[in-house]
Amino acid sequence: MMRKPMRVDDILNNDVWDVDYEPHIRVDATKCRECDEKPCLLLCPAQCYTLVGNEVLFSYEGCLECGTCRLICPHDAVHWDYPVSGRGIHFRFS
Amino acid sequence: MKEVGYKFDVIVVGAGPAGSAAAYTLAKKGFKVLLVERGRMPGTKNVFGGRVYADPLRDVFDGFDDSAPIHRWVTKERISMVSGEAMTSFEFHTRKKTSFTTYLTELSCWMAKRVEEAGGTVLTEITVDELVVENGRVTGIRVGDEKVSSEVVIDAEGINRLLLERAGLVPKLELRHAGLGVKEVIKLSKKEIEDLFGLEEGEGLAWLMMGEVTGGLPGGAFLYTNRDSVSLGLVVMLGEAVKGVREHISRYVEALRLHPLLERYFRNGRIMEYSAHLVPEYTWPSLPHRLYADGLLVAGDAAGLLLNLGYNFRGVDYAAYSGYLAAKAVEKAHEMGGMTSENLSVYERLLEESFIMKQLRKFRNASKMRENGRLYSTYPEVLNSVMDQLFHSPYEVPKIMEAFKRARKGRIGWLDLIRDLLGMVRSI
Amino acid sequence: MLKMVVGIKWVPNTTSVNIDPKTGTLIREGIPSVVNPHDLEAVEMALRLKDEYGGKVTVITMSPPSAIAGLEHVLGMGADKAILVSDRAFAGADTLATSYVLAKVIDRLDYDLIIFGQETIDSSTAHVGAQVASWLDLPYVYYVTHAELRGGKLVVRRSLENAHETYELDLPALISVAMHSLNPRRVKVSNKLRVKLENPVKTWSNKLLGLDPECIGLRGSPTALSKIEMVPKVPRKNEIFRGDAREAAKWLLEKLRGEGLLELG
Numbered sequence A: 001m002m003r004k005p006m007r008v009d010d011i012l013n014n015d016v017w018d019v020d021y022e023p024h025i026r027v028d029a030t031k032c033r034e035c036d037e038k039p040c041l042l043l044c045p046a047q048c049y050t051l052v053g054n055e056v057l058f059s060y061e062g063c064l065e066c067g068t069c070r071l072i073c074p075h076d077a078v079h080w081d082y083p084v085s086g087r088g089i090h091f092r093f094s
Numbered sequence B: 001m002k003e004v005g006y007k008f009d010v011i012v013v014g015a016g017p018a019g020s021a022a023a024y025t026l027a028k029k030g031f032k033v034l035l036v037e038r039g040r041m042p043g044t045k046n047v048f049g050g051r052v053y054a055d056p057l058r059d060v061f062d063g064f065d066d067s068a069p070i071h072r073w074v075t076k077e078r079i080s081m082v083s084g085e086a087m088t089s090f091e092f093h094t095r096k097k098t099s100f101t102t103y104l105t106e107l108s109c110w111m112a113k114r115v116e117e118a119g120g121t122v123l124t125e126i127t128v129d130e131l132v133v134e135n136g137r138v139t140g141i142r143v144g145d146e147k148v149s150s151e152v153v154i155d156a157e158g159i160n161r162l163l164l165e166r167a168g169l170v171p172k173l174e175l176r177h178a179g180l181g182v183k184e185v186i187k188l189s190k191k192e193i194e195d196l197f198g199l200e201e202g203e204g205l206a207w208l209m210m211g212e213v214t215g216g217l218p219g220g221a222f223l224y225t226n227r228d229s230v231s232l233g234l235v236v237m238l239g240e241a242v243k244g245v246r247e248h249i250s251r252y253v254e255a256l257r258l259h260p261l262l263e264r265y266f267r268n269g270r271i272m273e274y275s276a277h278l279v280p281e282y283t284w285p286s287l288p289h290r291l292y293a294d295g296l297l298v299a300g301d302a303a304g305l306l307l308n309l310g311y312n313f314r315g316v317d318y319a320a321y322s323g324y325l326a327a328k329a330v331e332k333a334h335e336m337g338g339m340t341s342e343n344l345s346v347y348e349r350l351l352e353e354s355f356i357m358k359q360l361r362k363f364r365n366a367s368k369m370r371e372n373g374r375l376y377s378t379y380p381e382v383l384n385s386v387m388d389q390l391f392h393s394p395y396e397v398p399k400i401m402e403a404f405k406r407a408r409k410g411r412i413g414w415l416d417l418i419r420d421l422l423g424m425v426r427s428i
Numbered sequence C: 001m002l003k004m005v006v007g008i009k010w011v012p013n014t015t016s017v018n019i020d021p022k023t024g025t026l027i028r029e030g031i032p033s034v035v036n037p038h039d040l041e042a043v044e045m046a047l048r049l050k051d052e053y054g055g056k057v058t059v060i061t062m063s064p065p066s067a068i069a070g071l072e073h074v075l076g077m078g079a080d081k082a083i084l085v086s087d088r089a090f091a092g093a094d095t096l097a098t099s100y101v102l103a104k105v106i107d108r109l110d111y112d113l114i115i116f117g118q119e120t121i122d123s124s125t126a127h128v129g130a131q132v133a134s135w136l137d138l139p140y141v142y143y144v145t146h147a148e149l150r151g152g153k154l155v156v157r158r159s160l161e162n163a164h165e166t167y168e169l170d171l172p173a174l175i176s177v178a179m180h181s182l183n184p185r186r187v188k189v190s191n192k193l194r195v196k197l198e199n200p201v202k203t204w205s206n207k208l209l210g211l212d213p214e215c216i217g218l219r220g221s222p223t224a225l226s227k228i229e230m231v232p233k234v235p236r237k238n239e240i241f242r243g244d245a246r247e248a249a250k251w252l253l254e255k256l257r258g259e260g261l262l263e264l265g
């Protein structure tokens, strides 16, 4: 099991979230369309940003709340905040 | 905005090491303290590598040795230079107990419990939206449409420091000043850990790796042994990673787990958690920005007070100690008559006089050195090539200098080598 | 002025339970508990009714003391009082014994309306609401998406797949809220402060309730579990087809047929 590559989803599956009802991060898709670099695709550790066709699809549910996408986005497309009411990622062994 | 019916002497934002240390110190002195944390419990949002220096925490928390969640005392240090399927390691083994491994999630929870025991109020599940600034003075915090007031706010919100940014007190963090840490915590039994890493019960290993372990990105990899798990991960400099990243960042951690020389350690394990967090990537010639204002002090990662030497992180103890000094500054300002910027400025003096600023100043060039790409490819290659020639030449073994010359050739010129060496010796 | 009682259950966050690849068993280590998410919607409905008509919301849970964190969460949302019903004697209860205790607790409270969640994420029987209603002999509507007061009666809507049903209930009554019909509100700092500084959580044990040991806990639980079979984990596949939509549809059809998922002629 541990000797083979795993899907990112399967690695993430070991984590615990209490997903917030509203997304805590919003991404301006129009800016993504103009974005050549798209560093979020490779550097978001939870792979919340994926490419579907030519569109960058963002889903907040698996977010680890690290803040990387906020810093690396060259076009200020990421409207970033924390979840509320204790929701979001729940680290236990880090 | 509605004012709630309770008022505090001090509000501390963030129950990480910095916030809890500040809140604990003040609660113990009888201040009415509110510690606010956005996580469901203190610690649930916190991530680090794995090792904490104990003495600064002993200075802050009474009875530290009685109940702190210490997994293993780090008695073994290993530093490895990795290239291809080879690594050269330095190892230091002792029996001294200076630093220990733990989970930051657990340690933060422990610290916040001490705050409650000392009489502080700890609120979880509360995400602070804003510092309330009135007439140039911080007078409290805003959560939703409600305000809680205090004489002073200690901001210990960690590296993303949204509140400071929203209040216009700091600019957005620059890419080159942040590192991205990603890690897997892998479950193994106690015995497996002790057998695999040559440790006795209670002993731990801190293993730092440089070279191909970060896929050519400036940064480093780490492995810490916990009680019955290992923390395996890496930190890459974001400014460089944006340009150089080739595949999904989780693949870099996976490559570590599957590395032919490392895979043997994790074979029988299973991943318990996958986490990520940013880390300050700078050491300062002076304070990064002003850490006090009317009614406000800033401590820990939010203040950029972390010593990152590449081969060692001092974040938790620095954060806790800066929180402690912020508390001392509040005490002094109280004696002087109030939480004005002038009275609170004593905080910077306390920082300057402490080991924190002395160390940060001493190592101010360490991060510049770590931007040097040769550290991550050329030097591990040269070193491993020398070792390879020395130990894997079946008949004719070269002299060390000879091996070195051959290894160096085409990889690095003498001038760069000398410059790098001097730079390295000077900065760390 | 509506006096409301809401039942919540403290459950392991089962959205995150994983299987140990070595042993094939569930990994429970370190799985934190949460308030059953559908029960947060029950609390939300109560709070909306309170906002609209005024009133008091009392939240109850039968659980070990760790559930206090969950009660504090819903007090943070704005509930007025919370009761932890906790005793070793209640352990091992099935839905019947659970509902019996809850009914006896509610019986001691002054109430107009009882609100439960649709079901729990850890057992999902959806028994407890109906059972409490029958113990207390109350009108009961399940799967409620909206409630309001009209002329002293409670008017509730059930949204079914193909119809909206409206019921008019005499109070007191019991309703269960349909899942995903309401977004629970954010925890407020003033409420959380009240929780910490005034401690509104009360604990009721069987010393206070004095219930017959034959009717509670394991002994009061007639349900017998004969066997649990785990459903084998099916590896997920994904394939992306790029190109013409018409071709893609054909391709998809072929794929599904190949997998035996479609039996079209």
Ligand SMILES: Cc1cc2nc3c(=O)[nH]c(=O)nc-3n(C[C@H](O)[C@H](O)[C@H](O)COP(=O)(O)OP(=O)(O)OC[C@H]3O[C@@H](n4cnc5c(N)ncnc54)[C@H](O)[C@@H]3O)c2cc1C
Binding pocket: A082, B013, B014, B015, B016, B017, B018, B019, B036, B037, B038, B039, B043, B045, B046, B047, B048, B049, B050, B051, B052, B053, B104, B126, B127, B128, B129, B156, B157, B158, B159, B163, B180, B181, B182, B234, B235, B277, B278, B279, B299, B300, B301, B302, B306, B313, B314, B315, B316, B317, B319, B320
């Ligand atoms: C990958 C990695 C490896 C590291 N390795 C080590 C190591 O081995 N040893 C070491 O000593 N240090 C290490 N560090 C550094 C160390 O983790 C940090 O320096 C330290 O945790 C900083 O403490 P802090 O209290 O300032 O901030 P944090 O620990 O980040 O705590 C901030 C707290 O504030 C809360 N918060 C933030 N915003 C809000 C808000 N708006 N409202 C309410 N609450 C809020 C957060 O939830 C969090 O609990 C590492 C860091 C990383 C990322």
Ligand SMILES: Cc1cc2nc3c(=O)[nH]c(=O)nc-3n(C[C@H](O)[C@H](O)[C@H](O)COP(=O)(O)OP(=O)(O)OC[C@H]3O[C@@H](n4cnc5c(N)ncnc54)[C@H](O)[C@@H]3O)c2cc1C
Binding pocket: C007, C008, C009, C010, C036, C038, C039, C042, C060, C061, C062, C063, C091, C092, C093, C094, C095, C096, C098, C099, C102, C115, C116, C117, C118, C119, C120, C122, C123, C124, C125, C126, C127, C128, C129, C221, C223, C224, C225
């Ligand atoms: C054979 C059997 C044996 C069991 N043994 C045990 C055992 O040993 N230990 C154990 O902990 N559990 C045990 N359980 C589980 C326990 O009986 C049920 O979880 C419990 O009765 C609630 O049922 P449910 O989760 O299906 O709730 P549902 O009927 O699906 O819940 C509907 C609504 O009722 C309310 N509600 C449910 N439970 C509570 C509660 N406890 N307090 C307040 N409100 C509530 C909530 O609003 C919820 O949304 C057992 C169940 C069975 C069938």
Ligand code: SF4
Binding pocket: A027, A031, A032, A033, A035, A036, A037, A038, A039, A040, A041, A049, A056, A072, A073, A074, A075, A076, A077, A078
């Ligand atoms: S980097 Fe920013 S603009 Fe570019 S794709 Fe990602 S989120 Fe969109």
Ligand code: SF4
Binding pocket: A025, A043, A044, A045, A046, A047, A048, A062, A063, A064, A065, A066, A067, A068, A069, A070
């Ligand atoms: S905060 Fe981190 S984990 Fe969350 S979306 Fe951004 S990069 Fe991904």
